Every structure is written in structure tokens, then in C-alpha cells.
Amino acid sequence: MAGGAQSGMVERRGWSLWLTHAGLILGVMVIAFPIWLAFVASTVTQPEIVRPPMPVLPGDQFFENYRKALVAGVNAPVAKMLMNSAVMALGIALGKIAISLLSAFAIVYFRFPGRKAFFWLIFLTLMLPVEVRIVPTYEVVAGFGMLNSHAGLILPLIASATATFLFRQFFMTVPDELVEAARVDGARPMRFFLDILVPMSRTNIAALFVILFIYGWNQYLWPLLITTDPQMNTIVMGIKQMFPSGDDIADWPVIMATSILAMLPPVLVVIFMQKLFIRGLVESEK
Amino acid sequence: MATLTLTQVRKSFGATEVIHGVDIDVAEGEFIVIVGPSGCGKSTLLRMVAGLETVTAGEIAINGQRVNEREPMDRNIAMVFQNYALYPHMSVFDNMAYGLKIARMPKPEIAARVAEAARLLQLEPYLARRPRELSGGQRQRVAMGRAIVRQPAVFLFDEPLSNLDAKLRVQMRLEIKALQRKLGITSLYVTHDQVEAMTLADRMIVMNEGNAEQIGAPLEVYERPATLFAAQFIGSPSMNVLPGEGAEDGVVLENGMRIPLGRPVAGKVMLGIRPEHLVPDADGPLAIETGMSEPVGAQTLVHGRLTGSTAECVASLPGVHRESDLPAVQRYAVPPHAAHVFDAATGRRIGV
Amino acid sequence: MEKRVTFKGWLLPLLLVAPQVAVTAVFFFYPAGQAVWQSLFIPDPFGLKSQFVGLGNFEFLLGDPYYRASFVTTAIFSSLVTVVSMGVALVLAVLADRLIKGSGTYRTLLIWPYAVAPAVAGVLWLFMFNTRVGVVAWYLGQLGYDWNHVLNGGEAMGLVVVASAWGRISYNFLFFLAGLQAIPRSVIEAAAIDGARFWTRFWTIVFPLLSPTTFFLLVVNIVYAFFETFGVIHTITSGGPQQATTILVYKVFADGFVGQDLGSSAAQSVILLVVVGVLTVVQFRFIERRVHY
Structure with a gap:
């Protein structure tokens, strides 16, 4: 952040500076340690793990373990689960952005009957996480025959208004004159929406996309409930299904390879879209 | 080229009437400036002509055709906004071409019209830029260009110079005047600055609290103000x-x-x-x-x-x-x- | 706040809000209503009929020692998660803020665990503390400590707390660092000139100025610990041993899906709903106040 340059504390010379770096490096190492260990475990053989202590440096089984996970997995190939996760995460992110853009456009740029009521109804949805209404929601989805389907994974998680509020906030800051200029230019409402409002919102859309993608990818409880068919498992919930019941020893290298694969997409998104990610976080918490 | 006629035009917001029956006859190619203090109703009047505000009573006619009920785009007008209202995500070219694209004009013709306007306004080097990469004066010219390319019957200007610094304002004032003379398009121009009104107008309308206090050539208003308000508003220092x-x-x-x-x-x-x-x-x-x-x-x-x-x-x-x-x-x-x-x-x- | 300029018409806007209304009605309001409705009934064991019991489910729940224990567990769990994740994050943020160069690099190195799903975090920590293969558990054994979170409730709680707090450090770090960097440097320099040393400055100047961020994070982290840690609990302990890590959300799941006790599960949902409601109101109150600063 640009502000970093002006905002240090007063004393930071000599040993004090080195101590600061040492503290931070220690912090980074402690925080990264579980992931390092998982990575190491995903590159060694099962016997190396079950005779503790396991090695702390990567072995030579990287390709073997990841190939095994992706192609065969335990209950279902991890490649399949990755696909399901991608569909779910993209579906939630894109679906929520699409319906939120439309409804935010309607409540900001039109006066229509029921507008106030609609506004308050979506406001209520801000309060309730899906975890609180899982049983009845499960019954609804089951009633529609959407168990073990992508639609069943996606739709209930779109039903919240956070994104609508975000877009509403942004649209309120768009100068009125732009609408008027567009009207003088002959743009009808949808034309204005598509040609002007959506392109102007693209940074907000991208930031929200990053947050929603991570949110969707990392869902656990919901896919756990509605996907009984291993072919429909998402990767995050599928890992737990790879543990054997009873006393059998888990196939740790494959499980750890799967864990690494499960965290890779969202972690890459955070690292490479850091600016958008931070913006999205800060704005969605406002 | 067109005439613009306002007949007993009134505007109310709820129970409050803010325009109390204004009559104006604008001849073909005439440059009319509406001048008055803030809150006098001048912008509301202009926006009614543009079709951005509904007309409560009375009639607005362009070339003798009643336009009260028409959408802005169907009135054959173009407008220059106070803060320019340029589309921030579009290039200068696209900003000027947008209205023509919506009207489904063939691409070569759009290009020709934008090129002509850009030449007229010395915007040729900037066509690929975004508005935020332009100076205030250049943005002002783009806003003018957007109006020019449509070759409208009537130009509407809503305090177009008020966001510029003093020196640039004088320069743009002269440019607007020269451009309007050259194109000969009937223009309605709103300002609170009496110097702008005096220098630009063929005829000016002094407005106060929703009434047209006086309509006349600048010097006529200066020499024979019809009301105390017009007398004190026009001329500096004040009468x-x-x-x-x-x-x-x-x-x-x-x-x-x-x-x-x-x-x-x-x-x-x-x-x-x-x-x-x-x-x-x-x-x-x-x-x-x-x-x-x-x-x-x-x-x-x-x-x-x-x-x-x-x-x-x-x-x-x-x-x-x-x-x-x-x-x-x-x-x-x-x-x-x-x-x-x-x-x-x-x-x-x-x-x- | 309202827009001055709007488009005409009512059909188009209704069409525009229709998708959201449909999705929200079907997947939100109907289920939420159902939760409230079901909480007033007890289904018979075969699920064929249900009997209206009014607030009976709630009465039963509040008298149920297991449910009360779950409340206590949740309180302990969320307090610990909040304190641990915010404490570590604050220390790291203060350190990073001391740097003129490189705070951005450390930020990049510290924020990505945010992207790791709680359930995956659970698996990672389970792996380290697994009683058979866990490398940390093994070293603890070498030191003479016999780690077994499968049998020991306290250890189980400790493990789920650490696993839940771990990914959350990133989030808190990000907001703390931003909060610290927003404190005008001149204020801190003035305190230094007044003779305040680092710790004095921190407790008397920096920490009070950081209080809006701290309070905001407090609420957000409690909400996180209440609802989003399900994956951690489910992967590591499944609520055990002897319900030592059964937090309220886990109990809704366990009673509703595993135990098939729909009435009780629904009543628990309603109670949680009230808890979220209170937290949301607190948060909005606070945000309103923050706006007035």
C-alpha cells in the first residue's frame, strides 16, 4: 500500500529493524507451516508418512500422487470434483453478480410499485447465513429434485442481497448527468445499463467476483448435504469423504495432494488479484 | 435550423410552482441566453426543453411541433452539461459517436461526422483518449463535440463554462460564440454569469423566481432594464x-x-x-x-x-x-x- | 438517499428484480418461514404427522443440558477463536507497520491463507495432530506429552480453535494494517517527542485510535466463529469427544440431519437467527457511529 511509506513507527534502525523482520518472518513461517507440511506429504509415499516423524522436505512422488488423485481419487476422481467446484464457484459468483446488477439497477433508477417493500425484503436476507436455514432449504431443493445437481449447489447460495447493496451503493455515486446525457443521446434504460452502467462498474464487479468466487469455492456444509453422489462432490467437501470409516489408515499422500489442489485456485486468485481482493473485502464489509 | 417556442410554460414540484408561465420565441439560428441567480428556475426551464423534466402546463414547440410528450432523443436537440457528463469508460471518439450509434447511423458516416467535429474543436489528437486523460478545456470541447455531431435542431447549454478557470472561461466563451455563428444552430444557453450572458447572447432572458423579468438584446437590457431586478442583475458593479x-x-x-x-x-x-x-x-x-x-x-x-x-x-x-x-x-x-x-x-x- | 433522475415505467423494473425476488423467495424466505413454522411442531417418529407444540421445542431446548452445554461451548470457542486470531494478527500488523519498505511483501505473504477453506484448514491441522501420523503429535510424544484430541475434550477444543483462527489471521491482519496505516504519523511523532516509548505509545495512542477497527473485527470474527467454522469442526472432531466441540451450528446439523429431529433443529435455527439478528444490529449500530466520526 502506498501509505506504508509514511506510516512506520518512529524508531526503526539497527537491531530493532532486524527484530521486526525476524518477527514477521517467524509469523509467515508459522502460518505457512501447515501448508508446507501438506505439500511435503503430497510428494512422498504412504509408508514414509505412517512411520513418524514424516520428512520435512519434499519427496519424489509428486507426479505419482497428484496423478493418482486427479485420475482416480478415492470415491471419485479429483479432476471431477475440481470441475464441480469450478462450476459451483463460477455459478455462484456470476449468478449473484448478474441478478444483483439487475435488481440494483431497478431499485436505483426506477420508481415502481413495491420498491420499498422489495428493498426491505432483500435487506433482511443480509442477516441470515445459509447455515441457519439448512433443513428447510434442503427440503425445498429436494422437492425440486435438485439434489446432486449443479443448480441445487448454486441457487440457494445466490439468495442473498449483499451484492445488491454493494451495487446500489456504487450506482448512487454515478452522476445524474450521465443518465441525462444518455437519454439525450437516445439511450433507453437497458441500453444505458449495458453501455454505460455495467462498464463503469467493472472494477466493482471484478472485486466482487473475486470475493464471491472464494466464497463459493470454499462452501462446505451445503455441498455436504445435497451431494450424496460422489460424482457431484465438490473438492472442498470431497476431502473429508476420502477418509475411511473405521480404523483403516487414510491414504494421506492422495488426501494431501487433494488438499493442495483444493486450495490452489482461491489462493492464486488472492495472490494475483490482490488489489481487487482487498477492495472487494473492504467494500463488502462496509 | 429551427425555431423554438415556449408558450405559458409552467412547472410545479408537488404543490410548489417554480416556473410561473414563461413565453419565449426563439428565431432560427438565434442564440438565447437565460441568465439569473441560482434557484431562479433557469436550469429547470432548460431541462424542460430538453425533455429531462416534464412540463406541468403550457407548450414547448420546436419548428412549430409540440414536443411536450416526446423523449429527449426524439426532440432533435443536443445538450452540453455543466459537468460535461462524459462517459468515463469511453474514448473521446466513442463519447461523441454514442448517440449516432444508437441512432444506427452507418459507421463511415459516424466516422466522418466525428472527424469533422474533432477538426472543428481541435480534438483530433485526443480521439483515442479517455475523458480523465484530458484537461478541463478539452473535456468541455468533447462535450461540445458530442452535441455538434448530432446536427441537432437546437443546442442546449447548461452552465457549460462554470467548471473552468477564469482565463479558460473567456477563451471557451469566444469559441462557443464563433462555433454557434458558424453552425448557425438555434441555441439556448443557461448561465448565472451576466458577463457570459452579455457577450454571448443575441437576446437574453433575465429570470428571477420563476418569472422571465425581461427578454431583449443585451444592450437593450443594459440600457433600459424593465425591472429593478434586471437592472441590478445585469451590469458590474451592480446598479x-x-x-x-x-x-x-x-x-x-x-x-x-x-x-x-x-x-x-x-x-x-x-x-x-x-x-x-x-x-x-x-x-x-x-x-x-x-x-x-x-x-x-x-x-x-x-x-x-x-x-x-x-x-x-x-x-x-x-x-x-x-x-x-x-x-x-x-x-x-x-x-x-x-x-x-x-x-x-x-x-x-x-x-x- | 434517492436518485433525482430516474427512468419512467414500472414493468421493466419489475422484470429486472424478478430473478432476485424468485430466488430469494424460494430459497430464502420460504425456508426461513418453514424453519419458524417447524419449530412449533414435533413430528412423529415416522415423519408422517406432526403435532403442534407451540413453544414446546424452545422450552425443551432451553431445559436441555446438552443444548445449554452447546451454548457454553460456542461461547468459549468463539471467544478463543476471536482472541487468538485477532491477537496474532495485531502483533504481525504492528510489526509490518514499523517497516518503511516491505510491508506490502509481508502482506502478500500473510493474506493468502484467507483463501483456504475452513474445511481444508481442518484437514491440514488434523494431519499435523493426527494421533497416528501427525508430526506435531509425534514430537509432543517425544517430549513426553501424550496428545490425543480424539479422547481429550480440551485438546479437541484447542485444535479446532487453532485451526479456525489460523485462516482468519490473514483477514484480521489486513484490516489491522490498514487501520494502523491510517493513523497520522504526526500523532505518533508528537507522542514520541512527548517522551513516550514504543509500548506507552502503543497503549495510549495507537490502540485507542485503532478501536473502531478492533470493534468491527470483533463483531465480524464472532459471526465467523459462529457460522463459518462448521467445516473445521466437521473435519477434525465431528463435534466430539462427548460433544466437547459441538457448537450451535454443528448441533443444528447433527440434530436435523443425523438425528432427524426436525422440530428441535428448526427451533435451534430460530434461536441462531435471533443471535445473528442481534449481532447484525450491533454491527449496523457501530457502522452508523463510525460514519459519524
Whole structure:
């Protein structure tokens, strides 16, 4: 952040500076340690793990373990689960952005009957996480025959208004004159929406996309409930299904390879879209 | 080229009427400036012509065709906004071309029109840029370009120069005037700046509290203001206004000073004299206690108070006068042709 | 706040809000209503009929020692998660803020665990503390400590707390660092000139100025610990041993899906709903106040 340059504390010379770096490096190492260990475990053989202590440096089984996970997995190939996760995460992110853009456009740029009521109804949805209404929601989805389907994974998680509020906030800051200029230019409402409002919102859309993608990818409880068919498992919930019941020893290298694969997409998104990610976080918490 | 006619146009927001029946006839190719203080209804009037506000009563006609119910795009108008309202995510070219694209004009023709406007406005080097990469004056030109390419019947300007610094404002004022002359498009221009109004207008409309106080050529308004408001709003510094009483041959001010005008005046009146028309004259009828003086270069503004009264008065004297050079009480002559008399109750002009 | 300029018409806007209304009605309001409705009934064991019991489910729940224990567990769990994750994050943020160069690099190195799903975090920590293969558990054994979170409730709680707090450090770090960097440097320099040393400055100047961020994070982290840690609990302990890590959300799941006790599960949902409601109101109150600063 640009502000970093002006905002240090007063004393930071000599040993004090080195101590600061040492503290931070220690912090980074402690925080990264579980992931390092998982990575190491995903590159060694099962016997190396079950005779503790396991090695702390990567072995030579990287390709073997990841190939095994992706192609065969335990209950279902991890490649399949990755696909399901991608569909779910993209579906939630894109679906929520699409319906939120439309409804935010309607409540900001039109006066229509029921507008106030609609506004308050979506406001209520801000309060309730899906975890609180899982049983009845499960019954609804089951009633529609959407168990073990992508639609069943996606739709209930779109039903919240956070994104609508975000877009509403942004649209309120768009100068009125732009609408008027567009009207003088002959743009009808949808034309204005598509040609002007959506392109102007693209940074907000991208930031929200990053947050929603991570949110969707990392869902656990919901896919756990509605996907009984291993072919429909998402990767995050599928890992737990790879543990054997009873006393059998888990196939740790494959499980750890799967864990690494499960965290890779969202972690890459955070690292490479850091600016958008931070913006999205800060704005969605406002 | 088109005529624009407003007939008894009224506008109400809820129960409050903000435009009280305005009539305007704009001839083909005429440049009309609506001038008035903020909140006088001038922008509302312009936006009604644009179709951005509904018309409560009365009729707006372009080329004799009633347009009250038409959408802005169907009125054949173009508008330049105060803050330019450029689309921030589009290039200069796309900003100008947007309206034409919506009208489904063939691409080569769009390109030709934008190129022509860009040439006219010296925007050719900037066509690929985004608005945020342009200076204030350049943005202003893009906003003009967007209006020009549509070749509309009527141009509408909503305080287009108020976001520019003083020097640029003078330059753009001249450019707008030259452009309008060249294109000959009927124009309606709203401003709160009386200098802009004086310099740009073929005819101007002085508006106050939802009424058109006076419609006329700039010099006509300056020389024969129809109301006290028009008299004080046009001209800088503002016209001096001294309360008084009508008499046989002129006006008697509240301190008993007699100002001969060579004609009879009756009733309670306001006597208006422009600062630049006060001439120092030891035998003049108007005695003013000299206060501060402000040399502004070509002339000096001498502030003061009418002797034996609380009425403030300003004289604008040619050349440089130092405070120490001026007498404590200066007498001024009032040339009868430069004295304006208004009815104290209605503010209307009395006599010639 | 309202727009001055709007488009005409009512059909188009209704069409525009229709998708959201449909999705929200079907997947939100109907289920939420159902939760409230079901909480008033007890289904018979075969699920064929249900009997209206009014607030009976709630009465039963509040008298149920297991449910009350779950409340206590949740309180302990969320307090610990909040304190641990915010504490570590604050220390790291203060350190990073001391740097003129490189705070951005450390930020990049510290924020990405945010992207790791709680359930995956659970698996990672389970792996380290697994009683058979866990490397940390093994070293603890070498030191003479016999780690077994499968049997020991306290250890189980400790493990789920650490696993839940771990990914959350990133989030808190990000907001703390931003909060610290927003404190005008001149204020801190003035305190230094007044003779305040680092810790004095921190407790008397920096920490009070940081309080809006701290309070905001407090609420957000409690909400996180209440609802989003399900994956951690489910992967590591499944609520055990002897319900030692059964937090309220886990119990809704366990009673509703595993135990098939729909009435009780629904009543628990309603109670949680009230808890979220209170937290949301607190949060909005606070945000309103923050706006007035």
C-alpha cells in the first residue's frame, strides 16, 4: 500500500529493524507451516508418512500422487470434483453478480410499485447465513429434485442481497448527468445499463467476483448435504469423504495432494488479484 | 435550423410552482441566453426543453411541433452539461459517436461526422483518449463535440463554462460564440454569469423566481432594464438604487436631495443609476460621503454613502484615483438619460 | 438517499428484480418461514404427522443440558477463536507497520491463507495432530506429552480453535494494517517527542485510535466463529469427544440431519437467527457511529 511509506513507527534502525523482520518472518513461517507440511506429504509415499516423524522436505512422488488423485481419487476422481467446484464457484459468483446488477439497477433508477417493500425484503436476507436455514432449504431443493445437481449447489447460495447493496451503493455515486446525457443521446434504460452502467462498474464487479468466487469455492456444509453422489462432490467437501470409516489408515499422500489442489485456485486468485481482493473485502464489509 | 417556442410554460414540484408561465420565441439560428441567480428556475426551464423534466402546463414547440410528450432523443436537440457528463469508460471518439450509434447511423458516416467535429474543436489528437486523460478545456470541447455531431435542431447549454478557470472561461466563451455563428444552430444557453450572458447572447432572458423579468438584446437590457431586478442583475458593479419620492421635475431622495430628471415622476420610487454613469461635478445634485476606494486598473470604484442617509452608493470613475486624492464628500451629476426610475412597490420601470 | 433522475415505467423494473425476488423467495424466505413454522411442531417418529407444540421445542431446548452445554461451548470457542486470531494478527500488523519498505511483501505473504477453506484448514491441522501420523503429535510424544484430541475434550477444543483462527489471521491482519496505516504519523511523532516509548505509545495512542477497527473485527470474527467454522469442526472432531466441540451450528446439523429431529433443529435455527439478528444490529449500530466520526 502506498501509505506504508509514511506510516512506520518512529524508531526503526539497527537491531530493532532486524527484530521486526525476524518477527514477521517467524509469523509467515508459522502460518505457512501447515501448508508446507501438506505439500511435503503430497510428494512422498504412504509408508514414509505412517512411520513418524514424516520428512520435512519434499519427496519424489509428486507426479505419482497428484496423478493418482486427479485420475482416480478415492470415491471419485479429483479432476471431477475440481470441475464441480469450478462450476459451483463460477455459478455462484456470476449468478449473484448478474441478478444483483439487475435488481440494483431497478431499485436505483426506477420508481415502481413495491420498491420499498422489495428493498426491505432483500435487506433482511443480509442477516441470515445459509447455515441457519439448512433443513428447510434442503427440503425445498429436494422437492425440486435438485439434489446432486449443479443448480441445487448454486441457487440457494445466490439468495442473498449483499451484492445488491454493494451495487446500489456504487450506482448512487454515478452522476445524474450521465443518465441525462444518455437519454439525450437516445439511450433507453437497458441500453444505458449495458453501455454505460455495467462498464463503469467493472472494477466493482471484478472485486466482487473475486470475493464471491472464494466464497463459493470454499462452501462446505451445503455441498455436504445435497451431494450424496460422489460424482457431484465438490473438492472442498470431497476431502473429508476420502477418509475411511473405521480404523483403516487414510491414504494421506492422495488426501494431501487433494488438499493442495483444493486450495490452489482461491489462493492464486488472492495472490494475483490482490488489489481487487482487498477492495472487494473492504467494500463488502462496509 | 429551427425555431423554438415556449408558450405559458409552467412547472410545479408537488404543490410548489417554480416556473410561473414563461413565453419565449426563439428565431432560427438565434442564440438565447437565460441568465439569473441560482434557484431562479433557469436550469429547470432548460431541462424542460430538453425533455429531462416534464412540463406541468403550457407548450414547448420546436419548428412549430409540440414536443411536450416526446423523449429527449426524439426532440432533435443536443445538450452540453455543466459537468460535461462524459462517459468515463469511453474514448473521446466513442463519447461523441454514442448517440449516432444508437441512432444506427452507418459507421463511415459516424466516422466522418466525428472527424469533422474533432477538426472543428481541435480534438483530433485526443480521439483515442479517455475523458480523465484530458484537461478541463478539452473535456468541455468533447462535450461540445458530442452535441455538434448530432446536427441537432437546437443546442442546449447548461452552465457549460462554470467548471473552468477564469482565463479558460473567456477563451471557451469566444469559441462557443464563433462555433454557434458558424453552425448557425438555434441555441439556448443557461448561465448565472451576466458577463457570459452579455457577450454571448443575441437576446437574453433575465429570470428571477420563476418569472422571465425581461427578454431583449443585451444592450437593450443594459440600457433600459424593465425591472429593478434586471437592472441590478445585469451590469458590474451592480446598479445603485436609491429610494425616493416622485416630484414635478424628477425625484426627491429620502435625505431631501432633489435629482432633476426633466420630467414629472409620481409616487414612491426607486432611482437607479449605474456606477459608471456617475460623473464627478462640484455642482451636481448627488452628494456622497467617500468611503473605501478600489483601484481596478482602468477605473476606480469609489464606495460611499449618500449624505444624511444609510443608502450605499458606488461610483466607477475612469482612471486611477487614490483615496487621499478624493474629497470627503464628492458631488456627482446624474445625466437624465442614465437615470432609471422604478415603481417602489412593483419594481417595474416607469417612463422612458 | 434517492436518485433525482430516474427512468419512467414500472414493468421493466419489475422484470429486472424478478430473478432476485424468485430466488430469494424460494430459497430464502420460504425456508426461513418453514424453519419458524417447524419449530412449533414435533413430528412423529415416522415423519408422517406432526403435532403442534407451540413453544414446546424452545422450552425443551432451553431445559436441555446438552443444548445449554452447546451454548457454553460456542461461547468459549468463539471467544478463543476471536482472541487468538485477532491477537496474532495485531502483533504481525504492528510489526509490518514499523517497516518503511516491505510491508506490502509481508502482506502478500500473510493474506493468502484467507483463501483456504475452513474445511481444508481442518484437514491440514488434523494431519499435523493426527494421533497416528501427525508430526506435531509425534514430537509432543517425544517430549513426553501424550496428545490425543480424539479422547481429550480440551485438546479437541484447542485444535479446532487453532485451526479456525489460523485462516482468519490473514483477514484480521489486513484490516489491522490498514487501520494502523491510517493513523497520522504526526500523532505518533508528537507522542514520541512527548517522551513516550514504543509500548506507552502503543497503549495510549495507537490502540485507542485503532478501536473502531478492533470493534468491527470483533463483531465480524464472532459471526465467523459462529457460522463459518462448521467445516473445521466437521473435519477434525465431528463435534466430539462427548460433544466437547459441538457448537450451535454443528448441533443444528447433527440434530436435523443425523438425528432427524426436525422440530428441535428448526427451533435451534430460530434461536441462531435471533443471535445473528442481534449481532447484525450491533454491527449496523457501530457502522452508523463510525460514519459519524
